[in-house]
Amino acid sequence: MKNLVLLFSLILSFNAFSQDNLPNIDVKSLDGNTVNIQEVTNKDHVVIISLWATWCVPCIKELDAISDVYDDWQEETNVELIAVSVDNSRTVKRVKPLINGKGWDYQILLDTNNDLKRALGASTVPLTLVIKNNKIVLRHSGYSPGSEDELYEKIKELSK
Amino acid sequence: MKKIFIIAAILFSGLAFAQDNGYFFGGFESNSQWLLDDDGLNFDAPEDQFRSNNYFKLDYNLGMFTAGVQYETYLPSALLGYAPEFDGHNGIGTYYLNFKTETIDVTGGYIYEQFGSGLLLRSWEERQLGINSAIRGIRIAFTPLEYLEVKAIYGQQRYGFEVSEGVVQGADASIDLGNAFNMENLELNFGASYVARYQSTGTNDTIPSTVNAYGGRLDFVSGNFYGGIEANIKDPDVIANEGQLSSNKLYDGTSMQVDLGYAKKGLGLSATFRRLENFAFYSDRLAEGNIYNQQLINYTPALTKQQDYMLTNIYVYNAQPRLIIESYDQRSGEVGTQLDLYYKFKKGTTFGGKYGTKIAANFSYWAGLDAEYDINNRWYEAKFIGKGPRLFRDFNIEVKKRWDKKWSSVVTFQNVIVDEGIVHGGPLGPQGDIHATIAVLEGTYKFEGGKSTRLVLQHLWTNEDRKNWAAGVLEYNFNSRLAVYVADSWNYGDDDDIHYYSIGGSYSKGRTRLGINYGRQRGGLICVGGVCRFVPENTGVTANLTVSF
Numbered sequence: 001m002k003n004l005v006l007l008f009s010l011i012l013s014f015n016a017f018s019q020d021n022l023p024n025i026d027v028k029s030l031d032g033n034t035v036n037i038q039e040v041t042n043k044d045h046v047v048i049i050s051l052w053a054t055w056c057v058p059c060i061k062e063l064d065a066i067s068d069v070y071d072d073w074q075e076e077t078n079v080e081l082i083a084v085s086v087d088n089s090r091t092v093k094r095v096k097p098l099i100n101g102k103g104w105d106y107q108i109l110l111d112t113n114n115d116l117k118r119a120l121g122a123s124t125v126p127l128t129l130v131i132k133n134n135k136i137v138l139r140h141s142g143y144s145p146g147s148e149d150e151l152y153e154k155i156k157e158l159s160k
Numbered sequence: 161m162k163k164i165f166i167i168a169a170i171l172f173s174g175l176a177f178a179q180d181n182g183y184f185f186g187g188f189e190s191n192s193q194w195l196l197d198d199d200g201l202n203f204d205a206p207e208d209q210f211r212s213n214n215y216f217k218l219d220y221n222l223g224m225f226t227a228g229v230q231y232e233t234y235l236p237s238a239l240l241g242y243a244p245e246f247d248g249h250n251g252i253g254t255y256y257l258n259f260k261t262e263t264i265d266v267t268g269g270y271i272y273e274q275f276g277s278g279l280l281l282r283s284w285e286e287r288q289l290g291i292n293s294a295i296r297g298i299r300i301a302f303t304p305l306e307y308l309e310v311k312a313i314y315g316q317q318r319y320g321f322e323v324s325e326g327v328v329q330g331a332d333a334s335i336d337l338g339n340a341f342n343m344e345n346l347e348l349n350f351g352a353s354y355v356a357r358y359q360s361t362g363t364n365d366t367i368p369s370t371v372n373a374y375g376g377r378l379d380f381v382s383g384n385f386y387g388g389i390e391a392n393i394k395d396p397d398v399i400a401n402e403g404q405l406s407s408n409k410l411y412d413g414t415s416m417q418v419d420l421g422y423a424k425k426g427l428g429l430s431a432t433f434r435r436l437e438n439f440a441f442y443s444d445r446l447a448e449g450n451i452y453n454q455q456l457i458n459y460t461p462a463l464t465k466q467q468d469y470m471l472t473n474i475y476v477y478n479a480q481p482r483l484i485i486e487s488y489d490q491r492s493g494e495v496g497t498q499l500d501l502y503y504k505f506k507k508g509t510t511f512g513g514k515y516g517t518k519i520a521a522n523f524s525y526w527a528g529l530d531a532e533y534d535i536n537n538r539w540y541e542a543k544f545i546g547k548g549p550r551l552f553r554d555f556n557i558e559v560k561k562r563w564d565k566k567w568s569s570v571v572t573f574q575n576v577i578v579d580e581g582i583v584h585g586g587p588l589g590p591q592g593d594i595h596a597t598i599a600v601l602e603g604t605y606k607f608e609g610g611k612s613t614r615l616v617l618q619h620l621w622t623n624e625d626r627k628n629w630a631a632g633v634l635e636y637n638f639n640s641r642l643a644v645y646v647a648d649s650w651n652y653g654d655d656d657d658i659h660y661y662s663i664g665g666s667y668s669k670g671r672t673r674l675g676i677n678y679g680r681q682r683g684g685l686i687c688v689g690g691v692c693r694f695v696p697e698n699t700g701v702t703a704n705l706t707v708s709f
Contacts, residue, residue: 020183021183021185021221023185023219023221023226024221024226024260030381031338031347031381032336032347032349032379032381033336033339034303034309054466055465055466055468057468064518064560068515088278088284088459088461089274089276089277089278089279089282089459089461090461090462090463091466092277093419093421093430093432093500094430094500096386096421096423096428096430097421097422097423097427097428097429097430097500097501097502098428098500098502098520099423099428100423100424100425100426100427100428100502101423101426101427101428101501101502101503101504101518101519101520102502102504102518103425103426103504112274113272113273113274113278113282113284114272114284114285115272118272118285119185119219120187120708121185121186121187121188121189121217121706121708121709122187122708123187123189123287123673123704123706124673124706138670139670139671139708140640140668140669140670141668141673141706142640142643142666142668142673143640144610144612144637144639144640144643145568145604145606145612145637146606146607146609146610146611146612146637146640147610147639147640149610150610150640
């Protein structure tokens with residue numbers, strides 16, 4: 001018990017220096033090229049990073065829901081969504097047919113040995129990050145229907 | 161205790177000298193359970209009623225350097241079903257120091273790595289399974305040219321809070337041929353790997369102390385078609401069962417995987433063929449087959465669909481890469497295939513309706529190798545494909561549809577045949593099969609203001625094992641942060657007629673997520689990423705907390 005209390009106080013103190021940078025991790029694109037996550041999010045507009053997996057039902061629901069309104073979002077704010085799949089080699093072969101079967105327009109990246117997921121301290125997916133000027137300004141775990149509307153409000157604010 | 165103070169002191173002092181662009185990051189995760197007696201399940205809470213797995217990870221980045229530690233506690237005992245090596249222990253689980261530039265990446269300490277699809281080497285962490293197979297040693301990744309990457313690793317594999325007796329070394333090279341030769345319409349990647357384990361053989365000089373494994377892979381993308389092939393071979397080595405060598409005889413091992421796919425907007429097809437023969441590679445030869453997935457160098461997941469619901473997760477498949485030649489059990493590997501189809505009926509068409517309709521169909525078939533076994537001479541011979549004992553056959557289809565702004569639904573149908581040995585343990589083949597059909601209906605209704613509710617109704621039909629089940633889940637989301645649910649899986653077909661009820665909720669805001677549940681846990685296989693661990697039946701309260709910073 002004492003250990004847990006000490007850990008808690010350590011965490012609280014380190015919160016003061018909390019990370020708002022994306023870690024310097026390499027992931028792969030669908031055609032096997034290495035992509036650095038800090039470089040690919042280094043843009044003028046707002047970037048959303050969504051960690052998902054083919055086996056994660058709420059992740060697919062969230063990406064489907066955003067896909068329905070993605071064109072409108074992009075027209076209004078120029079926002080870009082990068083969907084990083086944490087599928088490991090067991091399920092990664094499903095990524096390509098699934099994204100095509102659904103007709104998603106996002107840039108898809110693969111984090112097959114979960115290096116990015118581990119560096120972000122994400123224990124579950126979906127994990128949604130909103131990046132502006134290379135800093136993480138919003139972080140949310142989980143998805144419930146309608147939360148993409150809240151997300152868009154935040155994006156509109158940041159894009160002004 | 162002292163260790164924490166030392167680390168904190170080092171980090172704080174480092175902070176004093178930190179430049180503007182240095183920053184900390186990391187996270188804390190705590191998974192706890194409070195077990196309770198339950199007469200209905202015949203479950204008596206063990207002496208350590210409170211169990212908790214905690215992970216505290218802290219990293220620091222400054223320019224091209226990153227360092228980190230992960231401190232873990234399993235106090236007073238680890239959660240049920242985890243390797244006993246963790247019980248009652250706490251300490252530094254992993255640490256590392258990394259230097260990275262555009263062309264070179266060097267790590268000392270505990271490293272994670274995967275070569276190709278992991279059939280030869282994968283060191284990874286999956287806390288839900290109690291797996292952390294990080295290798296304590298050194299990793300070097302070198303990218304001398306834009307299209308060439310070479311990696312090398314050397315070290316001992318983590319095992320609880322210690323390291324394996326065996327030393328693992330490996331090298332991997334991958335070349336992007338499409339880039340190298342400036343091919344316009346063809347992506348072609350070639351890779352080659354080498355992994356070896358050195359482990360002292362003590363007084364036994366008939367078995368090898370170094371076992372080598374080699375492999376090659378080729379992946380391509382051309383227009384809408386894509387695919388790949390990977391083949392590996394493992395030099396002759398002994399086999400062990402339950403901590404003892406089966407004999408001094410040596411057997412080699414092979415693995416092969418072929419993938420083919422076609423994808424264009426609105427349609428995706430994927431087919432996989434894989435054959436494994438004696439292909440489980442451990443960093444301690446005597447650890448072969450241990451039920452906690454410890455000290456495993458390679459990764460051979462079950463290539464089946466990860467199912468989403470309670471009743472579709474009862475009869476699941478666990479890959480069978482091992483060779484066993486005993487009078488009570490003979491097996492040498494597995495061979496099989498998996499097919500996936502994804503299709504979207506466009507908006508406006510008959511089946512599409514107003515928003516479109518999405519279909520996902522999956523088929524998988526896995527069988528043991530068709531082999532002859534000579535038990536007395538401990539010899540076997542397996543055909544390449546043949547007609548070995550069927551272990552798993554699954555057909556499932558899922559239809560997702562949004563009806564209007566408020567309603568959406570998912571209908572799932574599954575028909576599965578699984579060998580008794582896969583579900584309950586024991587020899588594969590002679591125990592017979594379990595045939596089951598499962599149907600699931602899910603509906604979601606979206607209210608105003610980010611509120612929504614979801615209802616799931618499920619039913620499983622089978623004449624074997626525990627007979628029929630009926631299940632349901634009702635979930636309510638107050639907003640994007642708070643959700644509550646109540647669920648029950650009712651095994652009404654069985655004489656015992658047990659309800660596995662559960663109620664709980666979760667709160668998620670920014671960097672924090674807290675989930676709490678109370679109820680009964682059905683015993684069986686819990687599978688994450690195709691690797692399973694057995695969870696005994698239990699009743700209690702569980703809490704999961706994650707904070708990242």
